[in-house]
Amino acid sequence: MAKELTPRGENYSQWYNDLVIKADLAEQSAVRGCMVIKPYGYAIWEKMQRALDDKFKETGHHNAYFPIFIPKSFFCREAEHVKGFAKECAVVTHYRLRSTEDGSAVEVDPNAKLEEELIVRPTSETIIWNTYKNWIQSYRDLPILCNQWANVVRWEMRTRLFLRTAEFLWQEGHTAHETQEEAEAEARKMLDVYSDFAENFMAVPVIRGVKTANERFAGALNTYTIEALMQDGKALQSGTSHFLGQNFAKAFDVTFMNREGKSEYVWATSWGVSTRLMGALIMAHSDDNGLVLPPKLAPTQVVIVPVYKTNDERAAIAAKANEVVSRLRAKGISVLFDDNDKKKPGWKFAEYELKGFPIRIALGPRDLAKNEGEVHRRDTMEKFQMSLDGIEDRIAVLLDEMQTNIFNKAKAYRDAHITRVDTYDEFKEVLKNKGGFVSAHWDGTTETEVRIKEETKATIRCIPLGNEPEEGKCILTGNPSHQRVLFAISY
Amino acid sequence: MAKELTPRGENYSQWYNDLVIKADLAEQSAVRGCMVIKPYGYAIWEKMQRALDDKFKETGHHNAYFPIFIPKSFFCREAEHVKGFAKECAVVTHYRLRSTEDGSAVEVDPNAKLEEELIVRPTSETIIWNTYKNWIQSYRDLPILCNQWANVVRWEMRTRLFLRTAEFLWQEGHTAHETQEEAEAEARKMLDVYSDFAENFMAVPVIRGVKTANERFAGALNTYTIEALMQDGKALQSGTSHFLGQNFAKAFDVTFMNREGKSEYVWATSWGVSTRLMGALIMAHSDDNGLVLPPKLAPTQVVIVPVYKTNDERAAIAAKANEVVSRLRAKGISVLFDDNDKKKPGWKFAEYELKGFPIRIALGPRDLAKNEGEVHRRDTMEKFQMSLDGIEDRIAVLLDEMQTNIFNKAKAYRDAHITRVDTYDEFKEVLKNKGGFVSAHWDGTTETEVRIKEETKATIRCIPLGNEPEEGKCILTGNPSHQRVLFAISY
Numbered sequence: 001m002a003k004e005l006t007p008r009g010e011n012y013s014q015w016y017n018d019l020v021i022k023a024d025l026a027e028q029s030a031v032r033g034c035m036v037i038k039p040y041g042y043a044i045w046e047k048m049q050r051a052l053d054d055k056f057k058e059t060g061h062h063n064a065y066f067p068i069f070i071p072k073s074f075f076c077r078e079a080e081h082v083k084g085f086a087k088e089c090a091v092v093t094h095y096r097l098r099s100t101e102d103g104s105a106v107e108v109d110p111n112a113k114l115e116e117e118l119i120v121r122p123t124s125e126t127i128i129w130n131t132y133k134n135w136i137q138s139y140r141d142l143p144i145l146c147n148q149w150a151n152v153v154r155w156e157m158r159t160r161l162f163l164r165t166a167e168f169l170w171q172e173g174h175t176a177h178e179t180q181e182e183a184e185a186e187a188r189k190m191l192d193v194y195s196d197f198a199e200n201f202m203a204v205p206v207i208r209g210v211k212t213a214n215e216r217f218a219g220a221l222n223t224y225t226i227e228a229l230m231q232d233g234k235a236l237q238s239g240t241s242h243f244l245g246q247n248f249a250k251a252f253d254v255t256f257m258n259r260e261g262k263s264e265y266v267w268a269t270s271w272g273v274s275t276r277l278m279g280a281l282i283m284a285h286s287d288d289n290g291l292v293l294p295p296k297l298a299p300t301q302v303v304i305v306p307v308y309k310t311n312d313e314r315a316a317i318a319a320k321a322n323e324v325v326s327r328l329r330a331k332g333i334s335v336l337f338d339d340n341d342k343k344k345p346g347w348k349f350a351e352y353e354l355k356g357f358p359i360r361i362a363l364g365p366r367d368l369a370k371n372e373g374e375v376h377r378r379d380t381m382e383k384f385q386m387s388l389d390g391i392e393d394r395i396a397v398l399l400d401e402m403q404t405n406i407f408n409k410a411k412a413y414r415d416a417h418i419t420r421v422d423t424y425d426e427f428k429e430v431l432k433n434k435g436g437f438v439s440a441h442w443d444g445t446t447e448t449e450v451r452i453k454e455e456t457k458a459t460i461r462c463i464p465l466g467n468e469p470e471e472g473k474c475i476l477t478g479n480p481s482h483q484r485v486l487f488a489i490s491y
Numbered sequence: 492m493a494k495e496l497t498p499r500g501e502n503y504s505q506w507y508n509d510l511v512i513k514a515d516l517a518e519q520s521a522v523r524g525c526m527v528i529k530p531y532g533y534a535i536w537e538k539m540q541r542a543l544d545d546k547f548k549e550t551g552h553h554n555a556y557f558p559i560f561i562p563k564s565f566f567c568r569e570a571e572h573v574k575g576f577a578k579e580c581a582v583v584t585h586y587r588l589r590s591t592e593d594g595s596a597v598e599v600d601p602n603a604k605l606e607e608e609l610i611v612r613p614t615s616e617t618i619i620w621n622t623y624k625n626w627i628q629s630y631r632d633l634p635i636l637c638n639q640w641a642n643v644v645r646w647e648m649r650t651r652l653f654l655r656t657a658e659f660l661w662q663e664g665h666t667a668h669e670t671q672e673e674a675e676a677e678a679r680k681m682l683d684v685y686s687d688f689a690e691n692f693m694a695v696p697v698i699r700g701v702k703t704a705n706e707r708f709a710g711a712l713n714t715y716t717i718e719a720l721m722q723d724g725k726a727l728q729s730g731t732s733h734f735l736g737q738n739f740a741k742a743f744d745v746t747f748m749n750r751e752g753k754s755e756y757v758w759a760t761s762w763g764v765s766t767r768l769m770g771a772l773i774m775a776h777s778d779d780n781g782l783v784l785p786p787k788l789a790p791t792q793v794v795i796v797p798v799y800k801t802n803d804e805r806a807a808i809a810a811k812a813n814e815v816v817s818r819l820r821a822k823g824i825s826v827l828f829d830d831n832d833k834k835k836p837g838w839k840f841a842e843y844e845l846k847g848f849p850i851r852i853a854l855g856p857r858d859l860a861k862n863e864g865e866v867h868r869r870d871t872m873e874k875f876q877m878s879l880d881g882i883e884d885r886i887a888v889l890l891d892e893m894q895t896n897i898f899n900k901a902k903a904y905r906d907a908h909i910t911r912v913d914t915y916d917e918f919k920e921v922l923k924n925k926g927g928f929v930s931a932h933w934d935g936t937t938e939t940e941v942r943i944k945e946e947t948k949a950t951i952r953c954i955p956l957g958n959e960p961e962e963g964k965c966i967l968t969g970n971p972s973h974q975r976v977l978f979a980i981s982y
Binding site: 027029030031034035036037038039042043046062063064065066067068069070071072073074075076082086087088089090091092093094095096097098099105106107108117118119120127130131134140146150151153155167169342 | 518520521522525526527528529530533534537553554555556557558559560561562563564565566567573577578579580581582583584585586587588589590596597598599608609610611618621622625631637641642644646658660833
């Protein structure tokens with residue numbers, strides 16, 4: 001069968017690539033590192049966007065739009081920021097093409113060179129803070145709570161669909177505040193919004209924590225993160241929220257008159273999630289049969305597949321199916337009745353399993369006679385008969401149950417893959433044979449962190465929020481440590 | 492008053508610029524020709540997007556996402572297309588910055604030059620048809636009905652907020668079909684979707700028509716357009732839908748096996764509307780007091796402003812206002828209760844008029860005593876008392892009435908500004924003293940069209956659909972003509 005996937009156990013990475021392609025989620029484009037998000041993949045992303053956008057608005061944020069281009073000089077203003085992004089920038093140098101002399105092709109017109117090069121935004125702090133300068137005079141103008149849905153470009157050398165692409169889609173929130181406390185609270189609040197979204201919509205359990213200095217966003221004083229665990233035992237950073245202090249306000253000279261009538265630099269946060277979440281969603285739940293989607297993010301929650309031999313049977317089933325469709329829709333459940341006569345039911349079953357439709361209802365003449373449907377749930381692959389009377393209520397309950405079940409399964413796996421170790425040997429052994437998060441003591445220095453990464457590929461994913469203080473010794477240096485941190489090999 | 496606008500009668504163009512800035516819709520950014528869309532402007536754009544997106548989905552289209560970059564070589568493949576866009580392209584030539592020798596700044600790294608330059612998409616036909624090549628083998632793969640919401644860049648030399656900017660936001664539909672008939676029907680269908688949206692949501696009457704060969708999209712066989720009229724008598728092209736024939740299929744070698752088992756090139760359409768619609772919306776309805784928004788696109792439809800002297804009055808009004816807010820929201824009406832104590836009612840009245848909130852309800856102690864509110868409708872600036880009992884029903888009716896009234900007013904103006912002329916003198920006289928559309932005979936040649944444009948600045952906006960055949964003589968050349976076409980000076 002053309003659509004068969006490499007099993008996870010054989011080659012997890014190949015399984016992922018197969019799945020993204022065969023479930024029609026995305027594909028490589030002709031442009032190095034840039035992906036095409038196909039309609040089915042985009043429909044899932046739209047569900048994510050809608051849920052996140054609702055949460056942003058509920059928490060008082062407004063969408064806006066800032067230019068895709070950033071003048072090169074803006075980039076230099078914040079020293080750490082430019083260090084972090086300069087090496088992977090797409091640079092616009094000209095604004096016109098012209099015909100070649102023989103007229104056979106076009107070439108860059110050397111007369112149309114820009115005075116100052118423009119960077120295609122890898123993130124928008126600089127252009128936005130340059131804009132905020134004009135929006136902010138007094139504390140009365142604060143807070144500013146803007147979000148932007150946009151594409152960004154980071155010229156990554158090794159790319160993978162959704163996980164790491166040269167262009168990706170994301171949202172970036174950029175807020176401006178009167179006080180340090182308010183900005184820090186905002187950064188934490190948005191971390192909560194992200195973890196709530198990850199757990200309650202994506203059904204992906206996450207650990208909320210703080211990044212070490214070494215892993216901070218370029219220009220941030222503090223980076224908060226949600227870290228998820230994939231089925232291969234690797235961690236995936238799924239969203240970050242940054243407390244930027246006054247760094248960008250200083251770089252762009254953004255001051256305000258405070259309540260005491262004194263001029264002060266503005267406090268800032270930024271926070272973002274991207275199409276990378278698609279990778280997390282796919283890898284956290286899916287299996288060797290294909291995609292497993294939590295019902296809240298499935299573009300279509302229920303598919304009805306008719307099973308018939310004669311035209312009379314087909315007509316009778318269609319009449320009943322259409323009635324069931326109406327009842328499901330009235331309950332707010334998205335449903336497709338696939339009455340395509342060109343494809344066999346078996347083909348459809350496999351196809352909808354591959355694409356992760358949460359529930360399939362097969363309707364045959366014998367089901368109809370009993371006023372029943374054969375219900376198949378994608379998460380457990382169980383099949384059972386269900387009465388068509390009031391099926392909409394039972395399906396609604398089942399979808400909720402599946403959402404919970406998918407989360408619980410991922411959580412059980414994740415919880416079973418947080419391993420406490422006290423020696424470097426144990427640490428390496430767990431990384432090698434078990435994977436997942438490793439909870440270990442670390443002496444707090446970047447030097448140790450970097451050495452551990454070089455030797456094991458594991459990085460400190462985060463210092464979990466609400467971490468218990470605990471005296472111990474660094475697994476690498478034996479130096480004193482006051483808390484455990486979470487290591488993992490990550491995407 | 493700081494927020495006063497230049498009156499339309501004095502300087503229409505300045506009035507528009509004032510309004511866009513003062514109503515917080517958009518502003519120029521630090522990047523030449525690129526705008527910042529501010530939260531209030533973006534909220535209106537989001538309402539437009541949602542309504543259009545719903546219509547696209549109802550007509551069977553799916554969203555997808557294609558790369559922002561287009562390899563230069565793709566551009567040359569369709570000869571007319573490259574001619575149309577090469578002169579206004581942002582070109583990416585490098586993918587890395589590096590520190591200057593003295594470390595004080597960054598510069599383009601000459602070692603990071605791209606083998607092939609990338610164009611920031613001005614439109615996506617080429618990258619999309621290169622992708623479709625892999626999606627289409629047989630007639631069973633057709634039609635493909637994709638839409639993309641995206642940013643695009645055209646390096647315009649003279650820019651105006653929303654109307655003409657170097658970067659703008661838009662949607663671009665790209666469809667692939669088995670037959671010429673089907674593709675032509677699709678292009679026409681999407682024109683109807685656009686005109687329905689313009690008239691029923693934007694309340695802007697439009698003329699649906701066909702562009703002359705000279706005004707066609709670069710690479711199209713036929714361009715359909717909706718043309719609107721602004722209050723200064725200038726036309727604004729508000730959306731276009733293109734029948735592309737097999738041009739892009741040939742350029743990218745996209746063939747399919749048809750129902751007869753023969754290989755054939757695929758038929759194409761593309762269609763788009765952009766943030767330019769914001770310009771049309773603003774200019775079609777607004778007045779010297781500020782924005783006038785049709786209720787269906789107003790981010791907030793009703794604002795309640797309390798008018799009080801004492802704290803007791805304030806509390807009593809707030810209690811009542813909150814109850815009215817709940818009742819309005821339950822009817823699906825968006826409403827803001829502005830109980831900010833720092834601003835006077837008069838300031839708020841002016842501010843919400845400037846921002847085009849359709850209905851304002853002022854609530855004072857005397858209103859409360861009579862269980863009434865003072866209702867102000869933005870379109871006519873009328874004020875009247877309304878009972879608070881069942882106010883939600885009356886407000887719902889009033890919003891519908893306003894939507895219709897705003898459309899009717901724009902239509903009456905538009906209809907009064909379609910002038911039939913039979914001589915070139917009359918033609919020039921109407922353009923000079925009256926403006927609007929001029930319906931006149933034209934001999935059908937590009938040469939005549941160009942000469943009329945050079946002499947009068949007027950262009951042929953379209954040949955209206957369903958145009959009556961009529962024998963006549965070209966206003967410029969006197970050559971025979973078989974129908975009238977619509978000229979206008981346009982944005």
